[in-house]
Amino acid sequence: MCRFPATTLMMYLRFILVSILSLLAKANPKFDIISKKEIEVRRSLSECIIEASKRFFNSDIETVTFSLPLKEVNGDVASPVTLNQLVLPIFESEARWALIIKNLSLPVQNAHIYATKSNSYIIQLREHDEFKENIRKLKTFYSWNPHARFLVISVKEFSNPHSAAVEVIQYLWENNVINVAVLLVDADNRKEYKVYSWEPYSNFSCGNNFSRTHIIDRCSHGIIQSNKSWFEGKISKPLYNCSVKVNYVLWPPFVTDVKDGYQISNYNKNQGIDINLMNMIATILNLYVIYDKTAYENWGVVYDDRTATKDLKLLLENKLDVVIGGYGITYPRYVFLDCSRSYIQERLVWCVPHEPLEKKKESIYCTKDKILSFPINMIMRKGFPLYNLFDDIIIRIISSGFIAKWEKDSLERKKAEYDESVYEE
Structure with missing residues (x-):
């Protein structure tokens, strides 16, 4: 035309x-x-x-x-x-x-x-x-x-x-x-x-x-009259101690040990990858995070008819801002909620005990080949206003190597826990 x-x-x-x-x-x-x-x-x-x-x-x-x-x-x-x-x-x-x-x-x-x-x-x-x-x-x-x-x-x-x-x-x-x-x-x-x-x-x-x-x-x-944009730059940074309500599923290594309620942003490798990521985002944006453990046993489901269960239902009802703890994307979640970019892969590998490396102590060996993997994301309520800012910061955190470091720390800690709990005399 x-x-x-x-x-x-x-x-x-x-x-x-x-x-x-x-x-x-x-x-x-x-x-x-x-x-x-x-x-x-x-x-x-x-x-x-x-x-x-x-x-x-x-x-x-x-x-x-x-x-x-x-x-x-x-x-x-x-x-x-x-x-x-x-x-x-x-x-x-x-x-x-x-x-x-x-x-x-x-x-x-x-x-x-x-x-x-x-x-x-x-x-x-x-x-x-x-x-x-x-x-x-x-x-x-x-x-x-x-x-x-x-x-x-x-x-x-x-x-x-x-x-x-x-x-x-x-x-x-x-x-x-x-x-x-x-x-x-x-x-x-x-x-x-x-x-x-x-x-x-x-x-x-x-x-x-x-x-x-x-x-x-x-x-x-x-x-x-002017050359200014009518739509860009709606969110001024830094923010002023605004709060974000986050529910989590206890799912190592993403969420392991969390103090519920208001939490000043901090880093602790024992908290889990998702918690440290959320805390780093909150530090950059000057946010308060209100953590609460899910009242349910697992993640919940979003259906094609706009209904959902568990914490995902709370997101649909605007009662929460973000859920974390090993969540992945499904198409209904993508359509009816907001999903951050993936920042890590959930991996299933084959691990077995191997010969003692030290006297009276054994360890485990894990294959490098993955049996199964899928991306992990933060899931947010539809239209979460800080969605784009979260995504931009996640890119920066990934490129800075923090996610890889947290993943390595969690794997080493898991191996150490396994050695102590199973193979000690």
């Missing part, structure tokens, strides 16, 4: 407007023809949406979900020129993104769990109740991705736009979304749109400073 040069975008939008108005006037004379001023307001917003998408959504690799307003698809809004009719033809002509259009008035059909997660969302705001219903329905799709960019837009003039933006941001935070920009019309110049956003961990906050939502940019007819 061809792409329209920027110089012809305005002419193309005008052509779309004239075509829509002409067709609707003939097809349905009951439609109220909106004013020229209102058309300019919508055209300005549509151009800002296109420009923001070009600037902030990655071309050729993005999956963008465009959510149709419930009132429009239900027929409750009888406007002859909806924003969808202006924006969607340009999206299609640009051919930059994989565009998914969601009609949320239809029954949800998740025919296949192997759905591509959306990288970005464009959601229209008319009324707050409608917006909340929109989010509730989007969450039912397997493609739901709270780590995506959320561009919330509205042509409605709110009496208190700051409060409207705060309400949107707070509701998205309650649904584990932090990467959001809200475009609301400027009452003094309705062709200009204010861009609202926030930084949830700024000013000694741990995600509840909604009142610090502020204007970060402005846009009119596709001209964005």
